[in-house]
Amino acid sequence: MERGGWLSGLRAPIFGGEMSYLQRFNPLRAFGDLRRWLATRKPYELWFMMLAMAVTLVILWMFVKDSNVATPYKRDIIYVQQWRLDRSDADIKAQQAKDLPEELKRKAAIEAAQKKRQAEFKKYDDWLTSHGF
Numbered sequence: 001m002e003r004g005g006w007l008s009g010l011r012a013p014i015f016g017g018e019m020s021y022l023q024r025f026n027p028l029r030a031f032g033d034l035r036r037w038l039a040t041r042k043p044y045e046l047w048f049m050m051l052a053m054a055v056t057l058v059i060l061w062m063f064v065k066d067s068n069v070a071t072p073y074k075r076d077i078i079y080v081q082q083w084r085l086d087r088s089d090a091d092i093k094a095q096q097a098k099d100l101p102e103e104l105k106r107k108a109a110i111e112a113a114q115k116k117r118q119a120e121f122k123k124y125d126d127w128l129t130s131h132g133f
Contacts, residue, residue, distance in 0.1 A: 038046065 041049075
């Protein structure tokens with residue numbers, strides 16, 4: 001029984017051999033083709049083409065420049081306490097009561113920073129809304 005299609009065992013011409021595109025590619029001929037094509041264009045078309053290429057390159061350059069943001073190095077040291085395995089519940093509650101004011105202060109600082117950031121975004125949102133966006 002003979003099978004057809006891709007599994008027939010015959011090599012398709014699009015996969016190489018004499019039909020390969022890169023074998024026919026010659027940079028000098030490509031440059032000549034480009035030069036002849038540009039010679040047939042009117043001067044205003046060439047100026048608009050250069051303008052379009054410049055705008056495109058500026059936009060790409062802005063994306064590349066913006067993607068490389070140097071973040072300052074900040075030491076983030078986490079100190080860990082070791083506890084005895086035979087601690088009583090009273091020891092644990094006493095340590096938690098001792099640590100509670102510091103934890104509340106840290107949470108209040110985080111919440112204040114979040115409120116400040118939220119107020120900044122609200123200011124921008126109000127500005128955009130007032131300008132119809």
